[in-house]
Amino acid sequence: MKPLDNLDQIRKNDNESWFHPWESMADVGAANRTVISRADGIYVYDETGRRLIDGPGGMWCMQIGYGRQEMADAISKQIMQVPYMNPFSLTSEPSARLAAKLAELAPGDLNHVFLTTGGSTAVDTALRFVQFYNNVKGRNNKKHIISRASAYHGSTYLCSLVTGKDRDKNWFDIGSPFVHFLPSVNPSRRPTGMTMQAFADEKAHDLEAKILELGPENVGVFIAEPIQSSGGVIVPPDGYLRKCWEICRKYDVLYISDEVVTGFGRLGHWFASKDVFGIEPDIIICAKGLTSGYLPLGACLISDRVFSEVSGNNARGATFGHGFTYSGHPVCSVAALKSIEIIERENLLEHVRDVGPYFQARLQELRDIPIVFDVRGMGLVGCVECTVKDIAKDSLAFDSNLGARIDQHCHELGLMLRPIVNQCVFSPPLIITEAEIDLMIEAMREGILRTMRDIEQELGILIG
Known part of the structure; x- marks a missing residue:
């Protein structure tokens, strides 16, 4: 393949006009990506x-993989049929079908699917739903969130609050007395001579100790990636996540599993939470591999057990006042359905x-x-x-x-x-x-x- 003919113009446009994510401000205008x-x-x-x-x-x-013609064809057809619909008051066949498909693929009773625009908005949705859930139930003190060192959960304000990457200096004014970080679960940095089992027990104890310190009546949720991906692919010791899930059940703390990276085959299963780590979270978050990157889309999956406690006769007149213009976008939903179809067929x-x-x-x-x-x-x-x-x-x-x-x-x-x-x-x-x-x-x-x-x-x- 020959070099690009218009490379100089592309470089000029990129360096002078595109303000990139995670931009090194010292290199603005000269990054030459x-x-x-x-x-x-x-x-x-x-x-x-x-x-x-x-x-x-x-x-x-x-x-x-790249260059899937059938993906391009499915996207093109949907664009010509229904390129957009208002998700606040309308629905579309691809969006409804995708929600049903995700409920089918998810473990346990995760049957309620809120479609978002990507991973960050899916995490944001999950955290806001936890606040909503406890407020509707009249548990207004149950606001504290427990996350972990090296966690990465996205770039909205709420997501940044629960992100614990510790080597990057944070130049934003973020922080909350309601968010708490547990010590690193990186086995490669455990004390010399400590067995993996002892390390797993210690890290699970960190969670229980924090819940007891704050008071279970004040803790709303624990959020964790099965594998801390952007934190450096930190694989937890065997049994650790299961212990954490059991601790959350013991103290009536919701468990969010952030599967933005591990979902849709990365570990050989649709979702890793149950099939790999033996847990059935109250909420699973997914994005990225949901459409194989062809179009932006995310989802927040909520369990029947939790959803039923704030809906129907238990709704107390509440409306979940949260959503996005592009929630359940029909073209993105078609891309997700086609990606899932290809993963299944192949x-x-x-x-x-x-x-x-x-x-x-x-x-x-x-x-x-x-x-x-x-x-x-x-x-x-x-x-x-x-x-x-x-x-x-x-x-x-x-x-x-x-x-x-x-x-x-x-x-x-x-x-x-x-x-x-x-x-x-x-x-x-x-x-x-x-x-x-x-x-x-x-x-x-x-x-x-x-x-x-x-x-x-x-x-x-x-x-x-």
Whole structure:
């Protein structure tokens, strides 16, 4: 594929006009981001025509792969039939059918589906519903929210309140006496000599202790990702989430499972909460893989048990005064239905369960590189965390530079990464094969080794 003819104009427009998410303000106007010119299967193509394996799968969302003609056809047909309808007073066939399909796929009694515009608005919906729920029930003190260190739940104000990423300085005025963060559940940083079982027990005890400290009558909800994805793919120790769910049941605290990343096949199941971690949450949040990234859409799924307590004869005249202009957008709903259809027809859940262990085993082979601190993951999500001992000293600037160097080398080798500081995260399209996994891991290995050699040469040291 030849380079883009209008690259200079694209760069000019991007640098001068597009204010990007998570923009480094020092780099505004000179970021010179990679321009994605085309995409197909598991590959994207940059401005030079170079083909890159999409290691992060967009942003954890590209389940079925790029370039699906049947997806384009379904979207186009719906645009010509009903491109929009007012969700406050009307409905459409795709939106209603999608809600029913999600209720069918979800575990337990999660049969009430509020369709949103993405993950952040789904989290926002869930948190507002918890407030609504307790107010309707006359439990006005039950307002406290418990989250966790390294959690990421989105970018609305409410979502930011419950996000606990601890290495990024927060320049916004956010904070609430009603939001509390539990210590990290990262097993790689547990005390030396502590077993995984003891660590799981300790982390679950952190939740129970916080509930008792605040008073169960004051705690409304615990929110947790099954795997803390943007926090660095932190996989909790076995049994931890189940213990937390049981503690929430014990003290009448609602449990929100944020499956924005883990839903729709990432771990080999439609939802990971029950099939992987053995819990049936009161609320599940999903987005990203819901449409395989083709169009923006999110959903908040609420259990019959909870919903029935504030509806019908228990409604006390209340209206859930919350919603979005694009809630249940019919074109986005069609994209979700088509993505689900493809995942079902091509047995992609089974495929992930087949290739996931191979992917995880190949990732673990990278541990022999001296600057690799930790490798972790599950299914088709993974993380390689790199550091230089006795040099980095928890320096955010050094670690960020380390991640950027690895990213640059991997790009030259045909692999697109998404470094989160010094953590290189993976969530490739679910259609990836073992042979393509080999290509991805080989590029990753060489990219890390080249970075290590750069540092050795620049600092005049020998690592490892």
